[in-house]
Amino acid sequence: MMKLFDAHCHLQDPRIINKTPELIKTAQDSGVLHFAVNGVSEQDWFSVKQLSVTYPSVLPSFGLHPWYVAERSPNWLKTLKEYFDSTPSAAVGEIGLDKGSQGKKIDFSQQVEVLRKQLELAKELNKPASVHCVRAYGDLLELMKSVGPFPAGVVLHSYLGSAEMVPEFSKLGAYFSFSGFLMSLKANKAKKMLKMVSSDRMLLETDAPDALPKSNIDSLFFVEGDTSLDNEVHGQTSTSSSTSDSSAANPSQVLTDASMLPKDTLNHPANIHNVLDYVASMLEITKEELAELSYQNAVRLFSYEGSKLLQK
Ligand SMILES: [Zn+2]
Numbered sequence: 614m615m616k617l618f619d620a621h622c623h624l625q626d627p628r629i630i631n632k633t634p635e636l637i638k639t640a641q642d643s644g645v646l647h648f649a650v651n652g653v654s655e656q657d658w659f660s661v662k663q664l665s666v667t668y669p670s671v672l673p674s675f676g677l678h679p680w681y682v683a684e685r686s687p688n689w690l691k692t693l694k695e696y697f698d699s700t701p702s703a704a705v706g707e708i709g710l711d712k713g714s715q716g717k718k719i720d721f722s723q724q725v726e727v728l729r730k731q732l733e734l735a736k737e738l739n740k741p742a743s744v745h746c747v748r749a750y751g752d753l754l755e756l757m758k759s760v761g762p763f764p765a766g767v768v769l770h771s772y773l774g775s776a777e778m779v780p781e782f783s784k785l786g787a788y789f790s791f792s793g794f795l796m797s798l799k800a801n802k803a804k805k806m807l808k809m810v811s812s813d814r815m816l817l818e819t820d821a822p823d824a825l826p827k828s829n830i831d832s833l834f835f836v837e838g839d840t841s842l843d844n845e846v847h848g849q850t851s852t853s854s855s856t857s858d859s860s861a862a863n864p865s866q867v868l869t870d871a872s873m874l875p876k877d878t879l880n881h882p883a884n885i886h887n888v889l890d891y892v893a894s895m896l897e898i899t900k901e902e903l904a905e906l907s908y909q910n911a912v913r914l915f916s917y918e919g920s921k922l923l924q925k
Contacts, residue, residue: 615904617645618911621770621818625660640882651707654681674706679724701919705735706743713747732760741766750774761785779809790816793826825880826887827872834881841875
């Protein structure tokens with residue numbers, strides 16, 4: 614069986630936490646051996662740590678995500694450092710910059726200040742950092758140049774930046790991680806950018822429970838009990854049930870493409886297979902080749918001092 618490594622996800626997310634044991638089991642059964650689980654705020658670092666204690670396959674990361682910068686406590690950096698002291702197996706993340714619809718509500722100079730401190734910390738601790746970036750790749754590059762380079766690596770998670778910036782980020786130690794969000798880029802643009810990424814810097818991720826791939830519905834795993842899905846399926850089926858009872862029983866006959874689902878439909882970590890298929894098709898290589906190289910890249914990146922990957 615192909616081995617896969619989910620280089621960035623959020624299995625501690627409150628929307629799925631009571632399903633996490635099943636999600637991990639299903640994804641593992643499909644070949645996903647490791648999950649880099651990223652905290653986003655002081656509120657969830659503890660549950661990330663708990664998951665890591667419970668599941669050998671969970672690699673913890675702690676960080677303050679730009680969306681939560683405004684609500685940070687005065688002690689956030691001290692608390693974060695304490696987490697790294699007590700959890701040597703942890704990496705840094707999720708951290709970043711966001712000028713998108715969510716991020717523009719958060720003061721940008723504060724985002725930069727919080728990111729700078731965490732990039733400095735990652736560098737000092739010699740750990741990889743997982744970075745979120747929306748509409749701020751120029752600012753990110755500038756900041757990474759001033760703090761970097763990063764010999765322990767930086768994961769540009771759900772990378773959607775330009776092809777032209779790939780070599781500049783690479784020089785600083787970046788890895789490029791692809792999720793279902795890649796399917797929102799035009800295919801020719803995605804192709805051009807993917808072909809700029811060298812094969813030793815390529816990673817795959819789900820960002821679950823976000824970033825549901827826009828794949829054929831029959832090929833996707835759904836999170837059981839996802840209420841957004843229930844509503845949509847009921848809405849869809851109630852309009853067609855008067856003509857056909859069988860379509861009401863099988864929603865996949867009504868809905869064929871995930872882009873027809875509600876935006877908040879939850880993503881399952883086993884859907885990394887859909888990301889694998891898509892990226893492999895863009896790169897015109899086999900999915901076995903891409904699985905192998907992305908797995909090896911992730912193992913190399915996450916084999917920093919203290920990592921659970923070195924404890925086995
Ligand atoms: Zn994320």
